[in-house]
Amino acid sequence: MSFYRWDGDDLILNCHLQPNASSDEFAGLHGDRLKIRLTAPPTEGKANAHLLAFLAGAFAVSKRQVCLESGQQSRQKRVRIVNPQKLPNGIELNRSDK
Numbered sequence: 001m002s003f004y005r006w007d008g009d010d011l012i013l014n015c016h017l018q019p020n021a022s023s024d025e026f027a028g029l030h031g032d033r034l035k036i037r038l039t040a041p042p043t044e045g046k047a048n049a050h051l052l053a054f055l056a057g058a059f060a061v062s063k064r065q066v067c068l069e070s071g072q073q074s075r076q077k078r079v080r081i082v083n084p085q086k087l088p089n090g091i092e093l094n095r096s097d098k
Contacts, residue, residue, distance in 0.1 A: 003034040004093055011059070011081040011093070012069070019047040019075075024054050026091055033076065034091070048072065051079070060085035 003014050016030035021037035028035055040050035052066045059066075059081050071077030087093050 001030060004069045007080070009083045013055075013081065015051070015053060015071075015077045015079060017042075017047060017051060017075045017077055020088055024050075026058075026088060048077075051077070055081060060087040063083050 005012050014033045016035045018027070018035065018037045019040055019042040023037065023038055024039055025037050026034065027037050036051065036054070038047055038050050038054060040047045042079040048068055052068065053063055056063045056066045061081060061084055065082040067080050067082075069078040069080050
């Protein structure tokens with residue numbers, strides 16, 4: 001199983017979140033999920049909001065185009081990115097999987 005899949009023009013990412021990290025970054029794979037380190041704390045939805053903003057910047061879309069589909073209170077999350085405009089360096093995503 002892959003950490004991502006295409007749903008039409010939308011990208012679905014299965015993520016493993018590490019809050020309270022020293023920097024915001026993609027950190028390879030954690031099992032079958034993309035590990036993402038974030039500086040935000042895991043309280044009061046701060047890490048979730050920070051994750052959506054981080055992904056919006058990384059995929060060159062507005063914050064409205066990134067939504068949390070599952071994992072609101074978990075480190076294991078599924079995120080939808082509507083029509084990503086670019087793919088971040090270091091992440092291999094095969095668009096032919098659409």
